[in-house]
Amino acid sequence: MAFGGVVAMNEVDLTVREGEIYALIGPNGAGKTTTFNVVTGVYRPTTGEVRFAGQRIDGMKRFRVTKTGIARTFQNIRLFHNMSALENVMVGLDAHHRTGALGAVFGMPWHYREERRGRERALELLDFVGISGRADETAKNLPYGDQRRLEIARALGTDPRLLLLDEPAAGMNPAEKQSLQELIRRIRDDGRTVLLIEHDMGLVMHISDRVAVLDFGQLIAEGTPREVQNNPKVIEAYLGAEADAS
Numbered sequence: 001m002a003f004g005g006v007v008a009m010n011e012v013d014l015t016v017r018e019g020e021i022y023a024l025i026g027p028n029g030a031g032k033t034t035t036f037n038v039v040t041g042v043y044r045p046t047t048g049e050v051r052f053a054g055q056r057i058d059g060m061k062r063f064r065v066t067k068t069g070i071a072r073t074f075q076n077i078r079l080f081h082n083m084s085a086l087e088n089v090m091v092g093l094d095a096h097h098r099t100g101a102l103g104a105v106f107g108m109p110w111h112y113r114e115e116r117r118g119r120e121r122a123l124e125l126l127d128f129v130g131i132s133g134r135a136d137e138t139a140k141n142l143p144y145g146d147q148r149r150l151e152i153a154r155a156l157g158t159d160p161r162l163l164l165l166d167e168p169a170a171g172m173n174p175a176e177k178q179s180l181q182e183l184i185r186r187i188r189d190d191g192r193t194v195l196l197i198e199h200d201m202g203l204v205m206h207i208s209d210r211v212a213v214l215d216f217g218q219l220i221a222e223g224t225p226r227e228v229q230n231n232p233k234v235i236e237a238y239l240g241a242e243a244d245a246s
């Protein structure tokens with residue numbers, strides 16, 4: 001993936017297996033978010049392919065990618081700040097509803113039935129992520145950790161086979177990180193695959209089945225957490241980044 005002269009990802013070849021928790025790590029600017037954007041249809045890769053469950057998805061429009069079974073959260077939380085937690089999840093579900101706005105305008109009975117079902121499903125999802133007690137609170141008033149959970153609930157609303165989480169632990173305290181870790185495991189145990197960008201190495205090394213390391217747009221290592229931690233190229237990339245920052 002190139003942006004003018006900047007090659008953000010260069011010959012990155014990754015395979016995420018069904019049912020695993022796979023982490024993408026690397027110093028700032030390594031190409032992690034770009035990878036998410038290429039997978040989810042925000043960018044069309046300059047060259048190369050993206051396949052999901054055997055199907056080519058590179059260059060597909062974002063809503064089509066969603067329909068194939070991929071959902072994501074963002075590094076900077078993107079919620080409807082003035083809506084309640086419940087409404088935020090329901091909006092995500094609406095994309096999959098049959099009747100939509102027309103049914104609402106004409107007061108169709110099936111619309112109300114679907115709305116009731118949507119409400120129930122949204123509550124289930126809030127319960128799953130552990131914030132059902134805050135369903136009616138306005139999103140912007142939720143504590144930061146709960147806003148991140150709400151984003152995950154909303155992403156799960158499309159019933160994805162693959163969930164991409166962009167720095168889910170950012171800004172969380174240790175207790176919140178611990179329960180996030182459990183939540184990510186439950187998402188996987190629910191039959192979904194998780195692809196994760198995360199800077200918190202403790203969390204990454206605890207929950208990931210495999211880890212890929214990007215540096216300057218190149219894939220420099222891939223393997224189990226232990227393999228990656230002991231890889232000299234990885235150690236160098238991180239130490240180099242620290243030296244640059246100091």
Ligand SMILES: Nc1ncnc2c1ncn2[C@@H]1O[C@H](COP(=O)(O)OP(=O)(O)OP(=O)(O)O)[C@@H](O)[C@H]1O
Pocket residue numbers: 003006007008026027028029030031032033034035
């Ligand atoms: N739309 C864009 N236009 C131009 N350059 C871009 C664009 N998106 C990303 N880049 C460049 O691609 C490179 C990789 O950026 P990316 O955001 O993917 O890194 P990252 O690994 O996610 O970093 P961070 O951990 O800081 O979020 C950077 O040099 C960035 O400036």
